[in-house]
Amino acid sequence: MAFEPKIIGFLCNWCSYTGADLAGVSRIKSAPNVRIIRTMCSGRVDPAFILKAFQLGADGVIVMGCHLGDCHYQEGNYKTIRRLPFLRRLVKGFGIDPRRLRLEWVSASEGDKFALLVNEMTEEIRSLGPLKLSVHHEIQQPVAHH
Amino acid sequence: MAKPKLGLYWAASCGGCEIAVLDIHEKILDVAAAFDIVFWPVALDFKYSDVRAMEDKSIDLCLFNGSIRNSENAEIAHMMRAKSKVLVAFGSCALEGGIPGLANLTTKDAIWNYVYKESPSTVTKNGGTYPQTHSMMPEGSIDIPEMWETVKSLDQVVDVDYYVPGCPPQPEQIWGVIEYILSGKPLPAKGAVLGATDKTCCDECLRERKEKKLKKFFRPFEIQTDPNECLLDQGIVCMGPATRSGCGALCTKANVPCRGCYGPPPNVTDQGAKMVSALSSIIDAQDPQEIESILDQIVDPMGTFYRFSLAHSILRRVEKS
Ligand code: SF4
Ligand code: SF4
Ligand code: FES
Numbered sequence: 001m002a003f004e005p006k007i008i009g010f011l012c013n014w015c016s017y018t019g020a021d022l023a024g025v026s027r028i029k030s031a032p033n034v035r036i037i038r039t040m041c042s043g044r045v046d047p048a049f050i051l052k053a054f055q056l057g058a059d060g061v062i063v064m065g066c067h068l069g070d071c072h073y074q075e076g077n078y079k080t081i082r083r084l085p086f087l088r089r090l091v092k093g094f095g096i097d098p099r100r101l102r103l104e105w106v107s108a109s110e111g112d113k114f115a116l117l118v119n120e121m122t123e124e125i126r127s128l129g130p131l132k133l134s135v136h137h138e139i140q141q142p143v144a145h146h
Numbered sequence: 147m148a149k150p151k152l153g154l155y156w157a158a159s160c161g162g163c164e165i166a167v168l169d170i171h172e173k174i175l176d177v178a179a180a181f182d183i184v185f186w187p188v189a190l191d192f193k194y195s196d197v198r199a200m201e202d203k204s205i206d207l208c209l210f211n212g213s214i215r216n217s218e219n220a221e222i223a224h225m226m227r228a229k230s231k232v233l234v235a236f237g238s239c240a241l242e243g244g245i246p247g248l249a250n251l252t253t254k255d256a257i258w259n260y261v262y263k264e265s266p267s268t269v270t271k272n273g274g275t276y277p278q279t280h281s282m283m284p285e286g287s288i289d290i291p292e293m294w295e296t297v298k299s300l301d302q303v304v305d306v307d308y309y310v311p312g313c314p315p316q317p318e319q320i321w322g323v324i325e326y327i328l329s330g331k332p333l334p335a336k337g338a339v340l341g342a343t344d345k346t347c348c349d350e351c352l353r354e355r356k357e358k359k360l361k362k363f364f365r366p367f368e369i370q371t372d373p374n375e376c377l378l379d380q381g382i383v384c385m386g387p388a389t390r391s392g393c394g395a396l397c398t399k400a401n402v403p404c405r406g407c408y409g410p411p412p413n414v415t416d417q418g419a420k421m422v423s424a425l426s427s428i429i430d431a432q433d434p435q436e437i438e439s440i441l442d443q444i445v446d447p448m449g450t451f452y453r454f455s456l457a458h459s460i461l462r463r464v465e466k467s
Contacts (some may be wrong), residue, residue, distance in 0.1 A: 009294060013378050044153075045415075046423065047422040047423055050419075051416055051419055051459075052460055054460075055461055079427055081437065082429050082437050083422060083426075084424040086417075086422045086426055087422050089441060089447060090418055093447060093448040093464065094448075094461045095464045134463060135461055135462045
């Protein structure tokens with residue numbers, strides 16, 4: 001069977017999720033490969049969520065937030081702008097191609113940009129192929145908490 | 147009444163946890179008086195076959211240190227699980243892979259190639275040989291344990307009842323745990339972390355913290371630090387925010403940043419992810435290029451953030467390419 005990338009999209013509630021919604025109501029066609037998780041702010045995306053997404057089988061992760069200066073919580077996306085490049089380094093340290101982790105700003109009116117990014121990311125991951133990690137075979141259950 | 151039975155074991159570890167047990171000093175005599183020690187390879191001459199001959203669940207308490215790195219470690223982990231009522235992952239290696247878990251940064255093949263072929267101190271004949279798990283000699287066959295590709299924590303291999311963190315656990319904390327068990331009080335809920343607290347190392351640290359804004363990171367040898375101020379405030383990467391308290395922030399008292407040996411605090415699964423958030427909130431830059439150049443100053447994030455917990459982190463090992 002042909003490889004269909006599984007991509008997790010963390011979208012902030014105030015801009016990017018609304019942007020995705022706009023893409024939907026405007027009936028803009030885009031790849032169905034991004035599974036969207038709505039968070040209140042891009043700054044709410046704990047780096048552990050992203051590692052977890054890879055652990056549980058995501059081939060790529062895209063985080064979308066409000067443009068700089070537009071964050072509903074003023075500062076949230078300024079945290080994100082530092083976190084994501086840092087996390088990309090960590091992900092690379094784990095032997096995962098950093099192109100599998102992407103950060104983009106999408107406003108509530110940018111339905112077309114949302115669709116474009118989804119298509120772009122899907123094609124990029126398609127060309128990178130499935131992400132294979134040994135942890136995928138090891139876990140029956142998520143990592144224990146203690 | 148017969149004394150409760152105690153077993154101690156070391157799997158892939160350095161022996162420091164054993165020393166830490168002895169560091170409870172004369173109280174070790176109380177331990178010997180209160181328990182019947184039935185297995186302790188580092189100190190007493192019991193054989194695996196002695197333990198194998200015991201009934202299941204006949205050991206009351208087993209303190210198991212060391213990570214699971216080879217087939218022998220795993221075999222004894224399964225044996226001790228079967229024979230023990232209460233199995234404790236004792237020390238960072240058993241809890242989360244510890245220092246041996248750093249082998250998950252590379253592969254078994256790369257390690258063997260270096261150790262048995264390429265290291266300057268290795269003299270090889272015919273390009274070098276690797277250890278064989280099975281070999282035939284004139285006197286008979288010899289079998290040695292098989293080294294694994296990936297180092298594991300104890301709880302990735304068998305069911306664990308309690309966890310005592312630290313590299314090594316601090317003696318007063320060890321004594322606290324033993325005293326608690328001897329008191330006969332009801333045991334805590336399964337999975338509990340004993341001999342530590344539910345806060346972070348920063349909460350125990352005596353150094354003064356200010357509002358942090360950093361444009362520059364240093365390695366400890368590069369600057370003279372102020373002994374009273376938070377090391378992170380001074381640009382030294384300190385694992386305090388991503389580490390469970392219990393040691394009394396020991397390292398910071400010796401002017402050394404916390405290395406994270408007590409593992410992640412409650413509700414944190416991954417010390418690296420936690421450090422990424424903690425450091426991202428204090429880096430003073432908004433321009434992508436400036437951010438990258440500041441991040442360049444954080445040397446060896448994998449080895450620093452996951453020094454003790456790589457094998458138990460969310461992704462567990464570096465993917466071999
Ligand atoms: S970061 Fe380190 S030095 Fe600063 S308060 Fe925390 S443990 Fe202490
Ligand atoms: S300060 Fe950190 S590294 Fe040092 S003993 Fe405590 S937890 Fe371990
Ligand atoms: S609310 Fe959109 S990035 Fe903070």
